[in-house]
Amino acid sequence: MNRLNEKIVLVTGAARGIGAATASALAEEGAKVLVCDILDAAGAALAQSIRDQGGESLYCHLDVTRENDWTTAAQQAAQHFGGLDVLVNNAGIYLGKSFEEVSLAEWQRLCDINLTGVVIGIKSLLPLLRERASSSEHGGAIVNMSSVAGLVGAATDPLYSLTKGGITLLTKALAVDFGQRGYRLRVNSVHPGAVDTEMGRQTFAARAKALATDDLEIARRQSIDAHPIGRLGTVKDIAQAVVYLASDEASFVTGASLAVDGGFTAR
Ligand SMILES: NC(=O)c1ccc[n+]([C@@H]2O[C@H](COP(=O)([O-])OP(=O)(O)OC[C@H]3O[C@@H](n4cnc5c(N)ncnc54)[C@H](O)[C@@H]3O)[C@@H](O)[C@H]2O)c1
Incomplete structure (x- = not known):
């Protein structure tokens, strides 16, 4: 139950679904969790329930598309918990529209949340992550929530597939870059079915x-x-994969695309 003892973790899109299960699973393993979302009531309730169970958690309003919100989240992590070890970029949206149906405004919104949100997040939190990584035994980690649609084409939403494919390769590129720069930060992606x-x-x-x-x-x-x-899949199936990648058990794992998909992409 202590695989993440003393680790400070920020999870985006954590008010419900996979993000909420991930925040809870991380806290159960001893992490201090900054629960971030735009759904303030649900997010605050989750942070409270983690505290009620003896964990350490705080809710922070964070729209991943807004740079100011990221700055505030970084301040909260630093002031309340003393820094950041792990960033979980989980927030995302899905359109469920064919290529021909999607409007440019819808594409822009999808892109803003699924891609730009991750870019701003990593940019904003990199100094904090690097700072703690430099003094912790195994360094820190970034876990990006991609999808099976980031490994194979999803005909029901090609532009969602495009954004998740982008996350797959951003993950690998940053794993190589940060590794070579000696940042002591692992970068991996999870691909739920x-x-x-x-x-x-x-x-x-x-x-x-x-x-x-x-x-x-x-x-x-x-x-x-x-x-x-x-x-x-269940939300717990995905949460456990994030726990592993966030933990020091994965200290030699970087640039990996971990499919948690019941074999969806195996054929
Ligand atoms: N459910 C699936 O079948 C599935 C499959 C593959 C990948 N995923 C990915 O898993 C992640 C979580 O999905 P889920 O199934 O839990 O979805 P969900 O819709 O239940 O939850 C998404 C969360 O993201 C939050 N969010 C949306 N826009 C945001 C923004 N601008 N800023 C901050 N938070 C925002 C929502 O408020 C919500 O709490 C997503 O990245 C999704 O693409 C889901």
């Missing part, structure tokens, strides 16, 4: 539309069938 969250349900709706049916159960069944293991 379908998980039954708010966004997961949006993917079922997009599948249903592509199948020209209103029956979400048909789409859900088809999604399950695309995972050789025979089920959807």
Whole structure:
């Protein structure tokens, strides 16, 4: 239960879904967690429930597209916890629209959150991460939430696939760059298969539309069938992968794309 003892971690998009499960799992392993989101009530409630269970957590309003919010989050991490060891870039959105349907305004928003949000986040927190990494035994880590759609093409939302593919390669490029610069920061990405969250349900709706049916159960069944293991992922499946990559158990792992997808991308 102490795989992350004394580590200070910031998780974006942590008010619900995969991010909330990740924040909880990190706290259960002893991390001090800065829960960040734009859903203030849910985010604050999660931080409170972590504290109620004896953990250390604080909520911070953070719209990943806003540089000022990142500056505030960095200040909170420094003032409240004394720095930062791990950044989990989890916040993301999905459109569920075909290439021809997406408007340029929708693409811009997708890009702002899924790509620019990660870029601003890493830029803003790099000084803090480097500072603690220089004195900790195994250094720090960045974990980026990509998707199976960042490894193979997702026909139901090609532009989402584009953003997640960008995250896959940004992760590898920074792993090499930061490694060579001696920053002592590992950078890895996680690639979930379908998980039954708010966004997961949006993917079922997009599948249903592509199948020209209103029956979400048909789409859900088809999604399950695309995972050789025979089920959807759970938020806990994904959270445990983040815990591993954030921990010192992964101290020789950098630039990796960890598929947590029930075999979705194995064929
Ligand atoms: N659910 C899936 O099937 C699935 C599959 C592969 C990858 N993912 C990825 O996992 C991550 C989490 O997805 P989820 O399924 O938990 O989705 P979700 O919609 O349940 O949660 C996303 C969270 O991100 C937050 N968010 C959205 N825009 C934000 C912004 N501008 N700033 C800060 N926070 C913002 C939301 O408020 C929400 O709390 C995403 O990056 C998603 O692309 C999900």
